[in-house]
Amino acid sequence: MEFVEFENVSLRYAEDGPNAIENVSLSVKEGEFVSVVGPSGCGKSTLMKLISGLKPPSDGYVYVNGRQVGGPLGIVGMAFQAANLLPWRTTLENVMLPMEIVEPYRSTRKAKRAEYEQMARDQLARVGLAGCEDKFPWELSGGMQQRASICRALIHKPRLLMLDEPFGALDAFTREELWCMLRDLWQQQPFTVILVTHDLREAVFLADTVYVMSKRPGRILVRREIDLPRPRDLEVTYTDAFSAHVQVLRESIGRVRES
Amino acid sequence: MRISSKWAYRLAPWLLTLLVIVVWEAVCRGFDVKPFLFPAPSAVVKTGWELFGPIMEHATHTFMTTLVGFAIAVVVGAVLGMVVGASPITYKALYPMLVGFNSVPKVAFVPVLVVWFGIGTIPAVITAFLISFFPVVVNVATGLATLEPELEDVLRSLGASRLDILFKVGLPRSLPFFFASLKVAITLAFVGSVISETVASNMGIGYLMMGASSSMNMPLVFAGLIVIGAMGVVMYELFALVERRMTRWANRGQHSGL
Numbered sequence: 001m002e003f004v005e006f007e008n009v010s011l012r013y014a015e016d017g018p019n020a021i022e023n024v025s026l027s028v029k030e031g032e033f034v035s036v037v038g039p040s041g042c043g044k045s046t047l048m049k050l051i052s053g054l055k056p057p058s059d060g061y062v063y064v065n066g067r068q069v070g071g072p073l074g075i076v077g078m079a080f081q082a083a084n085l086l087p088w089r090t091t092l093e094n095v096m097l098p099m100e101i102v103e104p105y106r107s108t109r110k111a112k113r114a115e116y117e118q119m120a121r122d123q124l125a126r127v128g129l130a131g132c133e134d135k136f137p138w139e140l141s142g143g144m145q146q147r148a149s150i151c152r153a154l155i156h157k158p159r160l161l162m163l164d165e166p167f168g169a170l171d172a173f174t175r176e177e178l179w180c181m182l183r184d185l186w187q188q189q190p191f192t193v194i195l196v197t198h199d200l201r202e203a204v205f206l207a208d209t210v211y212v213m214s215k216r217p218g219r220i221l222v223r224r225e226i227d228l229p230r231p232r233d234l235e236v237t238y239t240d241a242f243s244a245h246v247q248v249l250r251e252s253i254g255r256v257r258e259s
Numbered sequence: 260m261r262i263s264s265k266w267a268y269r270l271a272p273w274l275l276t277l278l279v280i281v282v283w284e285a286v287c288r289g290f291d292v293k294p295f296l297f298p299a300p301s302a303v304v305k306t307g308w309e310l311f312g313p314i315m316e317h318a319t320h321t322f323m324t325t326l327v328g329f330a331i332a333v334v335v336g337a338v339l340g341m342v343v344g345a346s347p348i349t350y351k352a353l354y355p356m357l358v359g360f361n362s363v364p365k366v367a368f369v370p371v372l373v374v375w376f377g378i379g380t381i382p383a384v385i386t387a388f389l390i391s392f393f394p395v396v397v398n399v400a401t402g403l404a405t406l407e408p409e410l411e412d413v414l415r416s417l418g419a420s421r422l423d424i425l426f427k428v429g430l431p432r433s434l435p436f437f438f439a440s441l442k443v444a445i446t447l448a449f450v451g452s453v454i455s456e457t458v459a460s461n462m463g464i465g466y467l468m469m470g471a472s473s474s475m476n477m478p479l480v481f482a483g484l485i486v487i488g489a490m491g492v493v494m495y496e497l498f499a500l501v502e503r504r505m506t507r508w509a510n511r512g513q514h515s516g517l
Contacts, residue, residue, distance in 0.1 A: 049412070052412070052416035053416065054412055054415055054416060071418075072415055072416050072417065072418045072419075073416075073418070074417060074418050076416050076417075078412065078413050078416050079413075080409045080412075080413070082407070082409060084407060084409050084410045084413060086410075086428065086431070086432075087508045087509070088431050088432075088434075088506075088508045097414075097427065098417050100423075100427065101414065101417045101418060101419045101423055101427075102417050102418065136508060138508075152413075153413075156417070
């Protein structure tokens with residue numbers, strides 16, 4: 001069994017309401033970078049709730065790390081379109097928030113305070129935020145806030161990082177910068193990524209595998225492996241091979257929207 | 260230019276107050292209004308000066324009564340606000356009763372308190388409490404209930420308990436709401452204690468004013484009103500200052516200007 005495994009999963013939010021997602025089966029290998037694309041309202045965020053254990057499936061089974069998901073797991077980190085940093089905490093304190101909740105950090109955080117603080121500083125330095133540790137979130141630009149938010153998602157060394165349109169609210173230049181940041185983070189320390197996005201170029205540039213979902217009720221329509229060689233530079237986005245991938249995905253999305 | 264506009268900003272409230280007093284004095288003198296109907300500021304000040312001792316004694320009593328009632332209101336309001344805001348079901352269950360209770364004119368409730376506790380300070384403390392705890396409850400509950408769902412998801416996916424979320428996010432986030440409510444609550448507490456004193460007490464500014472108006476001593480009534488108003492303004496400013504100090508992150512747009 002792979003690291004993340006969906007077996008014919010459906011989810012209804014209301015007891016006898018419509019399915020938000022329907023009969024989804026997919027599997028994600030440990031260390032794989034997966035993107036999920038689809039029209040808005042197709043249940044991409046529902047997928048995240050199922051994997052993180054915030055919602056149990058109505059039908060089918062969700063397995064993470066060889067075990068059926070029965071509730072929140074400490075091995076998951078999440079970041080969303082809104083950075084959601086706490087305005088009363090400095091950037092460093094924001095990044096260290098998960099350590100106040102997840103074991104083994106929680107019970108040892110008084111004894112190992114200096115060590116954990118150094119971990120957070122290193123993590124911030126890795127995304128280019130060295131020197132911003134003591135700034136408050138409102139003193140950071142949108143792109144910097146999103147970097148800090150991703151640091152917070154990674155600080156407890158999760159094995160699975162889940163991103164829900166994390167770059168959706170950023171301008172095009174900042175977005176491409178953050179693609180490269182995420183690529184580098186993923187290549188430095190191995191973890192599995194599930195990236196929900198509506199940006200096809202983003203999905204193709206970053207992912208090993210792209211899944212296309214249908215309109216509500218969300219189903220997996222297309223699974224496409226992106227065989228572009230790694231490490232990928234931004235130049236790859238101007239190649240024909242890259243465009244071909246984007247083109248194919250765009251057509252399948254177009255069919256979804258028309259149907 | 261900048262300096263003079265800054266001074267204008269600071270002086271504006273004083274200048275307006277002065278203007279009101281001058282107009283008030285001019286009206287009373289110009290139309291020769293009788294002091295037992297509407298006393299001029301000079302008459303109010305004269306009476307206030309002559310009776311400075313007794314007025315201060317009553318004012319101190321009212322002030323202490325108000326503070327005690329307010330303190331109870333803050334504690335009860337904060338706890339009740341947490342209970343109401345912490346879960347949708349308690350919110351749903353408690354809200355109609357709270358709103359209904361708040362709609363009852365407290366002056367109508369004072370006679371009940373007198374029957375229970377007798378005439379004196381206790382009904383005044385309770386009235387101050389009853390009238391001022393509602394804004395605290397509503398604000399704390401609102402601060403907790405409007406927590407961003409994504410933020411909650413981030414914490415819950417890490418395995419945070421409800422208490423974790425309350426202490427790490429809910430309470431810090433509702434602090435600005437809480438401090439904002441204190442400003443409103445303290446002024447209401449004065450209303451409550453004075454109402455109760457006018458109806459059933461033998462001490463306090465409310466009692467003083469009742470006695471003065473029954474002997475047609477209007478300047479003294481107005482002196483009492485002004486003392487209450489002044490205490491309200493001072494306490495409001497004090498809590499506004501505390502609010503700015505405690506929740507600087509929520510007022511970030513302002514701290515360059517002030």
